[in-house]
Amino acid sequence: MLAVKPENCEPEWKAKLSLWFKNKNEKTVLAQREHYGPLRVQRPFYPEGSVCHVYLIHPPGGLVGGDKLEINMTLDEGSHVLATTPSAGKFYRSGLLKAVQKQRFKVADNCFLEWFPQETIFFNACRSELVTEIELSERAMFCGWEINCLGRPAAGEKYTEGKIIQQMRVYREGSPLYLETNSLEGNSDLLRARCGLNNNTVFGTLLATQIDKEARDVLQDVWHNKTEKSISVTLINDLLVCRYLGNSAEQAKEYFTQIWSVVRDKQKKLKTCVPRIWST
Numbered sequence: 001m002l003a004v005k006p007e008n009c010e011p012e013w014k015a016k017l018s019l020w021f022k023n024k025n026e027k028t029v030l031a032q033r034e035h036y037g038p039l040r041v042q043r044p045f046y047p048e049g050s051v052c053h054v055y056l057i058h059p060p061g062g063l064v065g066g067d068k069l070e071i072n073m074t075l076d077e078g079s080h081v082l083a084t085t086p087s088a089g090k091f092y093r094s095g096l097l098k099a100v101q102k103q104r105f106k107v108a109d110n111c112f113l114e115w116f117p118q119e120t121i122f123f124n125a126c127r128s129e130l131v132t133e134i135e136l137s138e139r140a141m142f143c144g145w146e147i148n149c150l151g152r153p154a155a156g157e158k159y160t161e162g163k164i165i166q167q168m169r170v171y172r173e174g175s176p177l178y179l180e181t182n183s184l185e186g187n188s189d190l191l192r193a194r195c196g197l198n199n200n201t202v203f204g205t206l207l208a209t210q211i212d213k214e215a216r217d218v219l220q221d222v223w224h225n226k227t228e229k230s231i232s233v234t235l236i237n238d239l240l241v242c243r244y245l246g247n248s249a250e251q252a253k254e255y256f257t258q259i260w261s262v263v264r265d266k267q268k269k270l271k272t273c274v275p276r277i278w279s280t
Contacts, residue, residue, distance in 0.1 A: 012097075013067045014036070014037050014068045015035075015058065015070070016071075017033070017070070018033065018072040019073045021052060021073070021076060023077065028081060030054065040056075041054050047273055050080065051080045051270075051273070052080065053081075054082070054083050055083075055086050055275070056084070056085050058085075063091050063092065064094050065097030066098075066099065067100070068099075073106070075111040075113055078111065079112075081114065082273070083113070084115075084116045084118070084275045084277065088118045089117060089119070089121070090120070091123060091126040093124060093125040093126055094162075095127075099127065100129045101128075101131070103132050104134075107135065107136050107141070112141040112143075112267060113142050113143075114142075115145070116145060117147075118147075119253070122148065123151065123159075124157050124158065124186065126162045127163050129164075130164070131169075132144075132167070133171075135174075137173065141210050142170070143206070143207070143267070144206070146166075146205055147253060148166065148203055148204060150164075159191070160186045160187065162185070163184070164182070164185075166181070166182040167180065172209075178236070197245065201247050202245070202248060202249050202251075204243070206240070206241075208242075208267070211240040219240075219259055219262055222258065222262075
């Protein structure tokens with residue numbers, strides 16, 4: 001599938017969204033926003049009272065070669081934000097030009113950022129780069145995931161050509177906690193090898209900070225008796241790293257949501273509050 005842009009439109013769509021949040025009277029508010037191009041945010045929702053829920057919207061629905069999307073979020077001290085998207089992100093088939101999405105989050109002390117975008121679908125023959133960078137202060141908290149889907153197997157479309165570069169980077173006070181780069185090409189043996197994706201089409205990562213061994217053990221016990229071997233739970237210092245490998249974005253989200261419930265209780269003594277947009 002190739003996205004079609006309106007006539008008389010620039011050959012490349014560039015969009016940028018910057019959001020600033022602060023704590024005001026024990027409630028997180030969206031204090032400032034700036035946007036350029038087709039990228040917006042709905043008005044904040046408060047299903048939990050003080051926690052600010054925001055939905056990021058990209059009206060074109062996906063990116064093609066040459067498109068550049070940039071998302072910046074800054075949380076001032078004491079704020080708590082849950083950010084998600086109303087639908088899957090998409091990198092469509094493209095020519096020689098690369099489509100780029102970069103998102104950068106800065107989280108101050110005593111803040112909690114929850115970043116739960118819907119899955120990202122990489123269409124066959126896409127050329128794409130997806131970069132996520134999280135900068136944490138010493139006492140900042142983060143929990144977030146990325147779920148990636150190769151091709152559209154339900155439509156009979158496999159990912160057999162193109163190139164995907166995905167990076168996730170987490171820093172605390174400027175020092176790296178987690179650095180990862182994935183480079184996948186449609187004709188790569190890595191997609192089929194047992195040491196790679198082993199012919200699976202969906203892979204995801206959940207990261208959470210300020211997690212101790214007790215919480216890790218709880219999560220490992222949850223998955224120990226599962227027949228599926230598609231989840232791993234690892235603790236690197238106080239950074240929780242959870243992996244999913246399989247063929248279902250819904251299953252990945254279901255697993256990660258269960259992990260999120262344990263993390264949220266550990267970090268903030270709160271029950272999970274699933275965004276209602278996921279049910280529409």
